Amino acid sequence: MAEAGLRALAGGKAAASSSAPSPASEPRAEDSGWGRLRELFRRDEYNRYPEETLNIIKATISGGIVGLIYGGIPGFIYAKKRYIEQSEGEVYHNRLDAVQSAHRAGTRGFIRYGWRWSWRVAAFVAIFNTVSTGLTAYRDKISLSHFAIAGACTGGLFRLNLGLRGLLGGSILGALLGVPAGGLLMAAQNLAGESLHEKRKRKQRELYEQKLAEWETSLKITENISGDTNIAFQEGSGELNAGKMQELQIFHPKS
Numbered sequence: 001m002a003e004a005g006l007r008a009l010a011g012g013k014a015a016a017s018s019s020a021p022s023p024a025s026e027p028r029a030e031d032s033g034w035g036r037l038r039e040l041f042r043r044d045e046y047n048r049y050p051e052e053t054l055n056i057i058k059a060t061i062s063g064g065i066v067g068l069i070y071g072g073i074p075g076f077i078y079a080k081k082r083y084i085e086q087s088e089g090e091v092y093h094n095r096l097d098a099v100q101s102a103h104r105a106g107t108r109g110f111i112r113y114g115w116r117w118s119w120r121v122a123a124f125v126a127i128f129n130t131v132s133t134g135l136t137a138y139r140d141k142i143s144l145s146h147f148a149i150a151g152a153c154t155g156g157l158f159r160l161n162l163g164l165r166g167l168l169g170g171s172i173l174g175a176l177l178g179v180p181a182g183g184l185l186m187a188a189q190n191l192a193g194e195s196l197h198e199k200r201k202r203k204q205r206e207l208y209e210q211k212l213a214e215w216e217t218s219l220k221i222t223e224n225i226s227g228d229t230n231i232a233f234q235e236g237s238g239e240l241n242a243g244k245m246q247e248l249q250i251f252h253p254k255s
Contacts, residue, residue: 033138040137052133052200060126067121072114079109120158127154132182140201144182151178 040053083105131150136142155174159166194202 033140036137036140037134040133050200052137056126056129056133059129060122063125064118064122067117067119068114070121071117072110075113076106076110078113080106124154124158127157128178128181132178142186144179144186147178147182147185148175149178151175151181154178 040050043049080102083102087101128147128150131153132146135146135149139146151174152171153174155170155172155177156167157170158174159170162170
């Protein structure tokens with residue numbers, strides 16, 4: 001009977017220990033280049049992408065719109081003018097019909113030439129910003145060399161169809177254009193008081209400190225629960241030993 005009580009008490013201790021919350025592993029700050037690079041495309045607890053990734057998407061869309069306007073307006077004028085020149089002998093029902101036909105031709109030219117420039121500018125902006133932002137995250141610092149490398153990669157890719165000479169020429173031209181573009185971006189961020197990279201590092205540091213404080217609090221709670229469980233087990237063991245002594249006195253009375 002006493003042994004059954006010991007087993008029950010031991011089972012109660014195991015159940016209490018299993019029910020006690022176990023603290024998670026200690027949070028660590030990401031200090032590897034590949035880890036910082038992966039975080040650029042990882043959503044946070046609110047299912048949001050980092051600000052750098054959103055800026056790349058916004059810049060790509062803006063570049064596409066600028067390319068559409070830059071190539072579309074001259075394309076509209078050129079297509080409309082060429083249509084008028086080629087349709088001098090064509091018969092129309094009225095003046096409105098002629099004007100509408102010319103506008104339709106101009107609209108087709110706007111779409112054709114605008115799309116041709118739109119996707120090129122959007123791809124250029126996307127590759128340039130992705131490479132420069134990725135280098136900044138990987139090396140954990142911002143530098144003009146990152147924009148030069150990004151410009152070289154972008155220019156080389158766009159001239160790759162011209163062979164090795166086009167690749168080298170495009171890379172050199174892209175690097176020369178990337179340096180002033182990067183300088184303007186860095187100057188604009190400095191005028192704002194804080195660059196995107198510095199802002200991201202500050203937010204990561206604040207998040208790490210918050211997680212560390214939560215982990216320490218959880219660890220203290222777990223230690224308190226474990227201490228209370230041990231005290232309860234010791235008290236229960238004392239009571240069980242006293243009961244066992246009483247049973248022994250009952251079954252083996254003194255002669």
